[in-house]
Amino acid sequence: MTAARELGSGMLEWDLGAYPERAAFSADSAEMAFALGDGRIAVIDLDGLEARFRAPHEGGSCMSLAAHPKGGWLSGGDDGRLVYTSPAGECTVVHEVPGHWLEVMAVSQDGGTLAVAAGRTVLVFDLGLGSMTEYGPHQGNVSGLAFSPAGGILAATHVGGVSLWDLDEPSEPIFLELRGLNLAPAFSPDGNFLTCGHQENAIHVVDLASRKVFQLGGLPAKPGQLGWSLDGRYLLHTGTRAVVCWPVPECFSQNPEPVAFAVQEEARMTALAANTRIPFAAAGFGDGTVLLAELKRFTAFPLGLDPVSPVSCLCWSGAGLHLACGMEDGRAALLDLGKMLSEG
Amino acid sequence: MLPIPVTVLTGYLGAGKTTLLNRILTQEHGKRYAVIVNEFGEVGIDNELVAHSDEEIFEMNNGCICCTVRGDLIRMVGGLIRRKGQLDGVIIETTGLADPAPVIQTFFLDQETKERTALDAVVAVVDSRHFQGQLERSAEAREQVIFADAVILNKCDLVDEAGLEEARARIRELNPSVEIIPATRCDVPLEKVMGRRSFDLLRLLDIEPELLDEGAHEHSHGHVQSVSLVSDKAVDFERFKKWIGEFLNAQGQNVYRCKGILHLPGEKQRLVFQGVHMLMEMGFGMPWKEGEQRGSKAVFIGRGLDSLALQIAFRDCLVTS
The missing domain is CATH 2.40.10 (Thrombin, subunit H)
Known part of the structure; x- marks a missing residue:
């Protein structure tokens, strides 16, 4: 204890x-x-x-x-x-x-379905029924998993592309070819877009209706985690020295302009968690800074943590009022947003 | 956090890699090494510090077919380092038939892997008895020797003195700068395998003098050759940088390894470089000593290298005073 x-x-x-x-x-x-x-x-x-x-x-x-x-x-x-x-x-x-390493895991928004990757195969558990279904094998080792907001589709990223499984009719997945190593899939809140990071410092955004794929290339580092603003207007990712928000779908035009704020001179973003209830995102950096980013006015303020070790993980509670933070040196922190706001 | 040294272990089937890994994992050396082995490979070691990979190779999208990396390593090396507490090193075993280039390139091309680890050395284990036959039959066996910084010439007790000399000569033909360590049942001192710092630019003080005569010369074995370039003159850095960039871009696929030490006019430190296929890193190395004879040297190992063209291009980079 x-x-x-x-x-x-x-x-x-x-x-x-x-x-x-x-x-x-x-x-x-x-x-x-x-x-x-x-x-x-x-x-x-x-x-x-x-x-x-x-x-x-x-x-x-x-x-x-x-x-x-x-x-x-x-x-x-x-x-x-x-x-x-x-x-x-x-x-x-x-x-x-x-x-196999059971490292890649995703849970549906209602918490009732869990997917975990084991090499090229994905195991999907219905936690209510206690049943398990196998999906795959995929073209390569599964590097990322995400459920669509409604929970009916499971996206699995791997070398060579993304596979989209219809969980109600699991036969063959829809396969979107994307050369190289894809990772960190994330659906937009309305389920219309799927984004995933790419080994070679790029992000792909898939318009799921037309299955058109757009690429945001030339990023400063590998985008290992992706997130969406609550209203689905902006896409965020790790690897940057600031909080960077790409407008969707405007970012599909030539030379898209992101909204960038809260520049960190010394460190790149290592962890990201978008809140699913309020227009906030938490961004953790390599120097230990955790920022609470407000995605309406695009302002951010740091949490009162000792910035001594890189942030390894962040997670919001389902109700969106608590933030869990993990630091590489073994510290963990909890933010009670309600308490913080009431205490000013 | 200090970067964790990573040793790449190659060797043809049956050469003795498993024996070596068992030694590393079980000897009382007070160090903690994690080992990544191929899941379908021959190494049957069960240990909490052994992880199994499936050697997933993919091409980078930069259009160069020689830029292949190992996706599984990006994931696993990161994982081992983050999670296993203090590790003194990571050893990556490749299957007997694997080309070591994608493994090495992973450490050049993935930023996170690069930041958290330091590629230490490529060590090849060869069976002194069957080596010659394997070289003739298998391009992989040749490539493993070419890529190596050290070769463990194993099973020495099974060949006579003449056979051993023959094996040494064949290794030297393929890779003139490699250190050859004779062994029986892989009984080599651990410090010969781990912590060699072969990729540490600061340690690149000289290129073995026996390889280099004034001018350029060439060893060749089948299609593989090494070309050495030597001069006591300084190098014009801008010209050299432009040339080596263009050369590796065009011919990197044929250049397995390269390294060099350059004397720049008025510079107290050596400029050192090393590369694998089209990837290269360059930086200032150790300073020249007082009164030391300065000079510029480079070695290229590859296939189908035009030694005369290399010689001319190198000469064009020299400062003529």
Whole structure:
């Protein structure tokens, strides 16, 4: 158990003692959890305020994490195991794919469907029914997964393109060819566009109605995480030295102009989480700065964290009022947005 | 965080890579090394620090067919480094038939991998008994020697002195600058394999003198040759940069490795460069010592290299006073 430190204005911080790889909130937004590089997960009660540790991937690394809609957590590890950790802390292996890292995971917006990549195959779990379906094999190892907002389509990125699976009629996927290594798919909030990052410092935006693909090239670094503003007007990505918002669909024209603000001289953005309830995004940088970016007036202000170690993960609660932050040196922080705003 | 050294281990099937990896993983050396092995490969080691990859190679979109990288390594090297706590190194085993270039290029071309790791060396294990036959049959066996910074000449106990000398000579023909380490059951000191810093530009102090005579000369073996260029004159940097850029752009596909040390007029430090196919890095290396004989040297190993053209182009870059 690790106690919290008060950082003031709605911020709390914990030492978790290992690299936080992913963060997640429980369905009722009463708990958050971090997947840790030493095979444990840290579960933190938002009002109990003490971190409890579980060890679903003992001897390995915990690489992906999601909340189970009925309570507890599902995590993937480099031991090839998908493990359910109950609220009481009991760990059960749900599925095992020896030799594969279960690193890439996505959950549908309602929390009821979970997809996890195991090499070229994707395993999709209906968490209500407790059933599993296999999708694939894909052309290459699956590097990213995303559910459409309505939950009916699953996008899987890999070398050579993106595969779109209709989950209601799983026969053959729609395949969009994009040479090179694609990653980090993200659907726009209205489900009309799909974006994904590309190894070679580019982003592709797919208009799903026409299946036309647009490329934003020449970015300063590999866009490893993508996000959309709540209204779907802007696309954001990591790898930049500022918060950069590309207007969609205006960015399809020649020489598109993004809105860029909150320039960071020293560090690139390493983590990004767009809020799904309010027009905010959280942006974490390589020097440890976490910015709360407001996407109506395009202003940003830093959270009161010690900028000592790169930000490794960010996640908003379902209700959009809490932000979980993980730092590479093993610290975790929680922002209570309501408390921060009421305290000014 | 200091960059973590990465060693690439190549070698033909049965040469003894598994024996070497077992030594590295089980010896009492007080260090923590993670190993990435091919999932269909011959290495059957079960250890929490062993990860399995599927050698997923893809072409970059820059139009150069020699710019292939390993997608699985981008993911796995990042993962191992971030998650496993303090590692002293990462070893990447390639299958017996793999071309090592995509592995090396991954460390030049992926920014995050480049920032977090330091490519340490390419080490090839060869079977001194079967080596000659393998060289004749297999382009991969030749390429593995050509790309290597060090060759472990394994199974020395199974050949006589003459056979060993023959094997050494064949390795030298393919790669004149490589260090040859004789071994029996891969019993080589670990520091000969790990922490060699072969890709560290600061360590590139000289190119082995026995390779270089005044002027240029050439070793060739089948289609593979090495061309050495030497002069005691300084190099005009602008001219050299323009030439090497154009040369590698046009012929990088045929240049397996290159490296060089250049004397620039009025510059206290060596200018050093090294490259793999069309990728090259260049920077200032160690300063020249007081009274040291300065000079400019470069070695190219590749196939179908025009040694005369290289010689002329190099001479055109020299400062004539």
